[in-house]
Amino acid sequence: MSRKVVHVVGTGTIGEPLIGLLCDFKEDLGLDEVTFHKNTPLTTDRSKVRSLISRGARLSTHEDKFDGFNAIGLKPELHTEEAIDRASVVIDCTPTGFGHENKHKYYENYLHNTTGFIAQGSEFGFGKMYARGINDSALNHEEDRFIQVVSCNTHNLSTIVKNLALADGEDNLVEGRFTLIRRSNDVSQSSKFVPSPQVGSHKDNDYGTHHARDAALLFNTLDLKLNLFSSAMIVNSQYMHILHFHLKLKEPTTIQKVIARLDSNDLIATTDKVHANEVFSFGRDHGHFGRILNQAVVSIPSLNIRNGTEITGFCFTPQDGNSLFSSIAVTEWLLYPHSYENKIQCLAPFFFDEV
Numbered sequence: 001m002s003r004k005v006v007h008v009v010g011t012g013t014i015g016e017p018l019i020g021l022l023c024d025f026k027e028d029l030g031l032d033e034v035t036f037h038k039n040t041p042l043t044t045d046r047s048k049v050r051s052l053i054s055r056g057a058r059l060s061t062h063e064d065k066f067d068g069f070n071a072i073g074l075k076p077e078l079h080t081e082e083a084i085d086r087a088s089v090v091i092d093c094t095p096t097g098f099g100h101e102n103k104h105k106y107y108e109n110y111l112h113n114t115t116g117f118i119a120q121g122s123e124f125g126f127g128k129m130y131a132r133g134i135n136d137s138a139l140n141h142e143e144d145r146f147i148q149v150v151s152c153n154t155h156n157l158s159t160i161v162k163n164l165a166l167a168d169g170e171d172n173l174v175e176g177r178f179t180l181i182r183r184s185n186d187v188s189q190s191s192k193f194v195p196s197p198q199v200g201s202h203k204d205n206d207y208g209t210h211h212a213r214d215a216a217l218l219f220n221t222l223d224l225k226l227n228l229f230s231s232a233m234i235v236n237s238q239y240m241h242i243l244h245f246h247l248k249l250k251e252p253t254t255i256q257k258v259i260a261r262l263d264s265n266d267l268i269a270t271t272d273k274v275h276a277n278e279v280f281s282f283g284r285d286h287g288h289f290g291r292i293l294n295q296a297v298v299s300i301p302s303l304n305i306r307n308g309t310e311i312t313g314f315c316f317t318p319q320d321g322n323s324l325f326s327s328i329a330v331t332e333w334l335l336y337p338h339s340y341e342n343k344i345q346c347l348a349p350f351f352f353d354e355v
């Protein structure tokens with residue numbers, strides 16, 4: 001059997017915890033090795049690189065940057081193309097545009113011996129869109145070598161639509177309206193903080209922002225055409241994104257039915273909390289290095305049913321945990337198409353019914 005090597009490109013907000021998770025669950029996930037690419041030799045990042053190496057990951061970088069890394073006491077073992085060449089799956093966790101750039105520059109040259117390439121939310125058009133539990137049935141082993149894990153907020157929006165509207169019939173959603181209230185930057189990031197709430201524009205005439213568009217395209221992979229529209233704004237907080245949703249349904253529902261639906265889904269948590277910091281704090285104490293992997297945390301006190309067919313509420317997006325989980329789920333699907341559902345159960349302790 002060929003060695004299973006997963007290579008992560010990028011050590012930022014997504015890359016760093018992903019490398020850590022893959023190392024910590026290497027055996028359960030059936031991996032032989034985890035490697036990662038660090039782009040810039042920075043003394044400020046030295047501690048995290050050392051920590052990831054100590055957890056078992058092997059460092060790669062561009063050949064012409066080896067000296068820079070050696071100079072700060074870090075020893076790369078592989079150069080960029082060598083690491084991609086020997087990888088079974090590559091997970092690109094770079095910011096906007098670089099995933100596409102890497103695809104054309106490197107990944108397309110390694111289709112003969114690498115099973116698949118995965119990119120994150122910003123890389124629209126990189127490959128088939130994916131979110132765990134939403135469109136697994138749309139994945140096709142013959143065709144899907146490039147996959148885009150949708151953004152954390154698109155996960156949240158999609159799981160609400162799937163569970164509160166489509167569970168009662170694929171044509172049950174009349175209309176879904178959403179406002180994404182986004183934290184300005186992650187606790188790991190020092191730039192892009194906003195001094196006050198900042199509203200966003202609606203660049204997409206049909207869908208508003210990319211969140212509804214991406215969710216609609218995600219459901220398109222299941223041949224569903226949904227009427228979705230989203231708006232987005234950023235608030236001056238570093239804790240959590242919040243989704244405000246308003247679903248108009250064909251079939252009447254009740255608050256009890258909605259809560260039962262949420263409770264029966266393993267990927268969704270419910271909470272009586274209304275403060276983002278308290279939800280964040282729960283993750284800090286009970287998640288994997290501070291992250292819970294649920295797709296959404298629905299605030300029960302915020303739920304309302306109007307006219308029997310309109311559901312309104314708020315839910316928290318648990319930082320980036322849902323994108324991390326989907327990245328691992330689809331990596332395992334690429335490596336173990338018949339047993340990936342079992343393999344990813346090792347991450348079950350980081351899913352909670354109640355927060």
Ligand SMILES: NC(=O)c1ccc[n+]([C@@H]2O[C@H](COP(=O)([O-])OP(=O)(O)OC[C@H]3O[C@@H](n4cnc5c(N)ncnc54)[C@H](OP(=O)(O)O)[C@@H]3O)[C@@H](O)[C@H]2O)c1
Nearest residue numbers: 010011012013014039040093094098120121122152320323
């Ligand atoms: N932040 C979130 O909460 C979140 C949630 C879900 C999805 N995402 C998605 O995840 C992706 C990454 O976002 P992020 O927030 O993790 O970014 P980030 O924190 O800015 O980290 C970016 C990483 O990419 C590396 N990098 C930059 N240019 C590169 C290149 N040309 N080649 C190789 N590596 C390069 C950087 O390395 P150096 O520092 O060494 O230069 C850094 O480690 C984006 O698609 C984003 O939409 C983010």
